[in-house]
Amino acid sequence: MKLQTALCAAAVAALLSSAAAMPAAAQALNDPVVAAPNVEALFTSKDPKLNRNKQAAYHIETDLLESHRWNEADKWLTQKYIQHNPQAASGLPGVVKFFTQVMKQQPLPLVRPTKVEVVAVIAEGDYVNVMTVRHLKDAKGNPYTSTWFDTWRFVDGKADEHWDPATLPGGPAPSPAAAAAAK
Numbered sequence: 293m294k295l296q297t298a299l300c301a302a303a304v305a306a307l308l309s310s311a312a313a314m315p316a317a318a319q320a321l322n323d324p325v326v327a328a329p330n331v332e333a334l335f336t337s338k339d340p341k342l343n344r345n346k347q348a349a350y351h352i353e354t355d356l357l358e359s360h361r362w363n364e365a366d367k368w369l370t371q372k373y374i375q376h377n378p379q380a381a382s383g384l385p386g387v388v389k390f391f392t393q394v395m396k397q398q399p400l401p402l403v404r405p406t407k408v409e410v411v412a413v414i415a416e417g418d419y420v421n422v423m424t425v426r427h428l429k430d431a432k433g434n435p436y437t438s439t440w441f442d443t444w445r446f447v448d449g450k451a452d453e454h455w456d457p458a459t460l461p462g463g464p465a466p467s468p469a470a471a472a473a474a475k
Contacts, residue, residue, distance in 0.1 A: 322436065322437075322438070324436075324437045325411060325425045325426070325437040325438060325439050326411070326425070326437075327409035327410055327411055327424075327425050328410055328411060328412065331405065331406055331408065331409075331410040332350070332405055332406070334346075334410055334412065334413040335347060335349060335350035335413055337415060342415040342416075342420075344446075344449045345415055345418065345419075345420050345444075345446040345449065346413060346415050346420055348368050348420075348444075348446060348449050348450060348451060349413065349415075349420040349422055349442075349444055349446075349451070350406075351367070351368050352368050352369070352442075352444065352451060353406065353408050353410070353422060353424075353442075354402065354403065354404075354406045354408065355367075355368070355402060356368060356369075356391075357408070358400075358403060358406060358407065358408050359399065359400045359401065359402050359403060360391065360392075360397035360398060360399050360400050361399050361400075361402070362388045362391050362392050362397065362399075363399065365384060365387065365388050366384060367450075368450055368451060369384050369387065369450055369451050369452075370384065370447060370450045370451065370452045371383065371384045372384075372452055373386075373387055373451065373452060373453070373454070374452065374453040374454070375387055375453075375454055376453070376454060376455045376456070377454065377455075377456050377458040378458060378459065378460050379394075379458055379460065380394075408424060409424055409425035410422060410423070410424050410425075411423040411424060411425060411439060418445050418446050418447070419443060419444070419445050419446075420443070420444050420446065421441055421442070421443040422441065422442050422443075423439050423440070423441045424439070424440045424441070424442075425437050425439065425440075426438045426439060426440040440456070440457065441456060441457065442454065442455070442456045443455045443456070
């Protein structure tokens with residue numbers, strides 16, 4: 293089950309990375325990515341464990357990422373918090389430092405309902421994947437949309453590990469599929 297979820301997350305990452313490696317003009321030809329009409333409903337489940345994890349993911353998206361309430365991060369993240377985003381260190385102090393000191397985020401009022409444009413929320417076992425609309429501009433300044441994803445692994449209702457498609461400044465490397473095809 294864990295392998296299946298990890299492979300699914302890797303496939304999503306590969307797809308997103310390959311899209312990011314394409315010329316901007318090609319990306320602008322895609323159909324727009326559109327948020328779900330009832331975002332809050334995506335963060336619920338009849339299964340108690342999945343519901344708890346989806347609700348924690350909701351609070352990470354809204355309380356932390358949208359409203360910058362990083363002083364409350366310990367409600368939703370473990371002390372260990374393994375970070376796979378290359379711009380932020382692992383551990384609760386590392387991720388809080390990234391958002392408060394590097395990104396200089398200041399707390400904002402909580403927004404209810406959220407304004408985060410969520411496309412889908414997928415939960416299985418200990419994992420929750422949240423896909424959101426990403427607004428970008430091509431090389432000519434024309435707007436287009438793509439998809440961002442965050443995947444968390446939860447332990448006792450708190451995120452213990454995180455993946456996203458973030459790269460270091462300077463641009464992403466080609467996706468593994470694109471790199472293999474170029475050989």
